[in-house]
Amino acid sequence: MAENKQNYSRRFFLKSSAAFTALAVLPASVKAFYLDVERVELPLKQNLSVKISINNKTHELVIDSRKTLLDLLREDLYLTGTKKGCDHGQCGACTVHINGERALSCLTLAVMAQHASVTTIEGLADGEKLHPMQQAFMDCDGFQCGYCTPGQIMSAVACVNEGHTGSVAEIKEFMSGNLCRCGAYNGIVQSIQKVAAG
Amino acid sequence: MKPFYFEKTGTVSEALNKKSENGQYIAGGTNLVDLMKKNITLPDRVIDVTSGLSSSIERVSLGIKIGAMVRNSVMAGNSLIVSAYPLLVKAVLAGASPQIRNMASVGGNLLQRTRCPYFYDTTTPCNKRDKKGGCGAREGLNRMSAIIGQSEQCVAVHPSDLCVGLAALDAIVNVEEKDGKKTKINFKDFHKLPESTPWLDNNLPEGALITSVEVPDNAFNKHYAYIKLRDRDSYAFALVSVAAALDLENGVIKSARLASGGVAHKPWRWYAVEKFLEGKSATSKTFKEAAEIVKEGLQPLSGNAFKVPLLKGAIETALNQCLTP
Numbered sequence: 343m344a345e346n347k348q349n350y351s352r353r354f355f356l357k358s359s360a361a362f363t364a365l366a367v368l369p370a371s372v373k374a375f376y377l378d379v380e381r382v383e384l385p386l387k388q389n390l391s392v393k394i395s396i397n398n399k400t401h402e403l404v405i406d407s408r409k410t411l412l413d414l415l416r417e418d419l420y421l422t423g424t425k426k427g428c429d430h431g432q433c434g435a436c437t438v439h440i441n442g443e444r445a446l447s448c449l450t451l452a453v454m455a456q457h458a459s460v461t462t463i464e465g466l467a468d469g470e471k472l473h474p475m476q477q478a479f480m481d482c483d484g485f486q487c488g489y490c491t492p493g494q495i496m497s498a499v500a501c502v503n504e505g506h507t508g509s510v511a512e513i514k515e516f517m518s519g520n521l522c523r524c525g526a527y528n529g530i531v532q533s534i535q536k537v538a539a540g
Numbered sequence: 541m542k543p544f545y546f547e548k549t550g551t552v553s554e555a556l557n558k559k560s561e562n563g564q565y566i567a568g569g570t571n572l573v574d575l576m577k578k579n580i581t582l583p584d585r586v587i588d589v590t591s592g593l594s595s596s597i598e599r600v601s602l603g604i605k606i607g608a609m610v611r612n613s614v615m616a617g618n619s620l621i622v623s624a625y626p627l628l629v630k631a632v633l634a635g636a637s638p639q640i641r642n643m644a645s646v647g648g649n650l651l652q653r654t655r656c657p658y659f660y661d662t663t664t665p666c667n668k669r670d671k672k673g674g675c676g677a678r679e680g681l682n683r684m685s686a687i688i689g690q691s692e693q694c695v696a697v698h699p700s701d702l703c704v705g706l707a708a709l710d711a712i713v714n715v716e717e718k719d720g721k722k723t724k725i726n727f728k729d730f731h732k733l734p735e736s737t738p739w740l741d742n743n744l745p746e747g748a749l750i751t752s753v754e755v756p757d758n759a760f761n762k763h764y765a766y767i768k769l770r771d772r773d774s775y776a777f778a779l780v781s782v783a784a785a786l787d788l789e790n791g792v793i794k795s796a797r798l799a800s801g802g803v804a805h806k807p808w809r810w811y812a813v814e815k816f817l818e819g820k821s822a823t824s825k826t827f828k829e830a831a832e833i834v835k836e837g838l839q840p841l842s843g844n845a846f847k848v849p850l851l852k853g854a855i856e857t858a859l860n861q862c863l864t865p
Contacts, residue, residue, distance in 0.1 A: 387543045407546040407586070410573070430574050434639060443613075443642045449573045450643070451566070453546050454588060497639065504638070518774035519637020 392456050396421065397465025411455050412436045412447035415462060423463035423492045427521075434520035437493040438462050444500035446519075463492035466499070475499050478533035486524035494520045498534050507538035541576050548588040552749055555592050556718040559747045560585045567593065567609060567645040570636070571652045579662060580653075580669060593647065594752060597621065602712070603756040608647030608749070612702065613638065615646060625755055626865070627785050630766035631705030637775045647750040650703060650713065650730065653741065654696035654805075655777050657681065667693045667738045675738075683843040684779065687851070689804040694738030695841060698731055698806050699777050701768060707807035708783040708799035712754045717745050724754075731806030741805075760785035760797060763822075765861035767854050768801075778802035780851045784858035786822060793817045793826075798859075803851060810834060813855070827859035 388407040393400060396419065403418055412429070415421040415438070427435030429448045436448040439461040447460075466473040475498050478484065485491040497520045501507065506516035513531050522530065549555040555565060563585035566572050575581035594607025597618045604620050615621055616632045636644065653659065658666045658676035665674035677685050677695050685695040711727040723745070731742045744750070763786040770776040781801035787794040796817035798810040813830050820826045831852045838848055 388545050390546060407544060408541040408576075430577065431570060431640060434637065437639055444639045445643050446570070446639045449570050449640075451546070451569060451573060451586075453548075454566070454569065454590070456548075500638070506638075515774050516638050519639045 390453050392453055394452070394455050394457070395459045397461060398459075405452050407451070407453055409452045410448055411438070411440075411450040411452045411460070414452040414455075415447060415460075421462050421464050425489055425492055427490065427493070432521075433490070433493075434497060435490050435493040437496040437520065439496060439500065442503075444497050461496075463496060466495065473499065474537050475502070475533065478536045479530070482529045482532040482536060483526065484529040484533040485522075485526050490520060490522045490524075494522065494530055498530065498537070501534055502538050507534055510535075542579065542582045544576075544583050545585045546588065547585065548590075549592050551592045552589075552716055552751060553720070555587050555589045556716065556747065556749060558585070558587050559718070563587055565589045565749060567648045568611070568640075568643040570640050570644045571648065575653060578660065580660065589749065590645075593645070593749070600754060602754050603758070605714075605752050605754045606646050607752050608645060610646045612636070612641035612644045612646065612649060615702075616641065624757070624761055625705075625709060626761055627709065627764040627766060627783055628702065628705040628755070630764070631781075631783055632702045634766055634768040634778075634781070635701035646702070646753055649700055650706075650750060650753070651742070651744070652699055655699045656685065656696040659696060668696060668734075668741075669739075671739055678841065681843060682841040683846070684777070684802075685841055685844055686804050687838050687840045687844055687847045688808060689733045689806070690839070690841075691734045691736065691738065693736055694734030694805065696734065696738070696805055697802050698741070698804070699801075700807070701766070701778065701781060701801060703727075703731070704781055704783045704799050704801040704807045705766065706753060706755065707809055708785060708797040709755050709758060709760065710797075712756070713750055714752045714754065715744060715748050716751050717748045722751075723748075727807075728809060734805045738805075758785075759787040759794075762865070763788055763862040764865055765858040767858045767861070769850055769854055780847055780854050782851075782854045782858040784855070784862050786817070786859070786862045788822055791821050791823075793820055793822050798855065800851065800855075803847065810855070812836075817859075822863060824856075824860055827856050830859060831856040 389404050391404050393402050415424050425435040427433035431446050431449045436446055437444050438447045440458050475495050501516050506512050513534050564583035565587050567589055593609035595609040596607045597620055598605050612632050616629050658664045659668050664676040667673050667675050675694055686697050707727050713725045713730045715723045765784045768778050768781040770778050778801045783799045785797040796814045798813050800808045813833050816833055817830050834855055840848055
């Protein structure tokens with residue numbers, strides 16, 4: 343038993359010496375191999391700096407190239423008024439204004455909003471005074487659960503600015519990019535009519 | 541989303557030079573960003589061409605030239621387009637939502653991918669996504685799929701509305717390649733049928749950029765119609781769409797244009813119907829007879845035979861609407 347232990351120890355010594363030697367040499371090649379794999383298979387994440395004006399305040403951020411404007415608003419700036427509904431451009435919950443025009447923040451790469459001027463639902467009110475469209479949504483019951491509402495209001499403001507309020511049919515057509523699961527559409531149309539009438 | 545290098549380019553030649561094999565150009569991003577999120581398109585490099593491409597609409601000797609970077613909503617409101625090609629205005633406004641039209645470019649509209657559910661769901665087979673993947677739609681849920689020009693490998697349809705109008709009006713696609721070579725591609729030859737290479741949607745040379753679309757002068761701004769039939773009244777892709785335009789003289793059809801979306805892998809021109817209409821009087825009887833011709837050559841799949849009468853009716857209605865646009 344004692345002899346065996348001794349033999350085992352010698353073998354163990356030889357094995358471990360070899361392992362240590364290998365470990366001393368390996369890191370360089372493993373690292374190089376990993377870098378090769380990374381270059382070919384796994385592109386490095388790219389961080390870019392962006393300067394975006396949001397609700398009249400300029401923000402300078404360093405962000406991943408993959409980040410959407412929606413995620414920048416919600417996760418970096420905690421402007422969670424803009425909602426993530428489908429995240430695929432099908433529901434309109436993420437609607438914001440980019441340089442004065444309504445757009446989907448979920449399909450906008452944040453790096454492409456470089457130097458843009460963005461307005462979100464948080465930037466609509468004038469201090470404590472609600473935007474007329476916000477007030478109209480409250481007066482006309484333009485929502486139920488409220489999740490789609492920030493997107494609906496941003497789209498509704500643009501709909502009025504664009505002048506697409508000639509008829510109920512026209513309003514519906516130009517608000518079709520904003521879905522409401524609660525079905526508050528009639529109240530939304532009335533809100534827009536109310537603001538359009540002045 | 542897989543990581544990618546983002547680069548903004550200032551000119552067309554800079555963009556062409558920066559394009560890598562797996563790279564993607566980005567303009568409006570309304571389709572590409574979604575495809576990247578769903579791991580359908582996996583570019584290693586994304587090249588922003590928004591500054592390099594033209595955003596102007598101008599009169600040229602042929603007709604009107606629309607820069608590739610012109611946003612869909614800008615095009616729909618442009619006075620030159622409104623007066624010369626109101627059919628294009630109708631077509632572009634039938635597509636997407638106001639938000640998306642504010643973002644999407646004209647060049648990108650031509651290059652958008654199919655919305656076939658099998659293409660979009662990476663857990664299902666699709667030859668367009670994976671060259672040897674097989675086609676799930678052919679024997680599967682295919683009510684949205686093609687009824688003409690499809691192949692064993694692919695039954696997807698092209699999703700654009702604008703392209704149906706551009707096909708009807710014989711537009712020309714201006715293309716630039718890396719070596720500086722500039723080519724004009726007739727719209728009918730721009731998109732292709734799936735055949736045995738369904739992963740290719742069009743005949744755009746590898747790495748090339750669309751720089752503009754030209755629409756020749758025509759007399760189709762008085763009698764035109766665009767009809768789009770879909771599962772809901774707005775903000776949905778077409779089951780069947782029809783662009784129709786007539787050039788009339790004393791009630792007689794001098795020339796006719798007829799194209800459809802939602803029926804094939806490319807915007808489909810009904811040349812035989814156009815030929816039938818020419819020289820005939822513009823009456824509802826003529827239009828009814830014309831719509832009958834369309835049925836020849838249609839090969840509906842297991843789940844979309846309903847598109848045949850739908851298409852026939854849409855064509856007849858569109859032609860009638862041309863008389864009172």
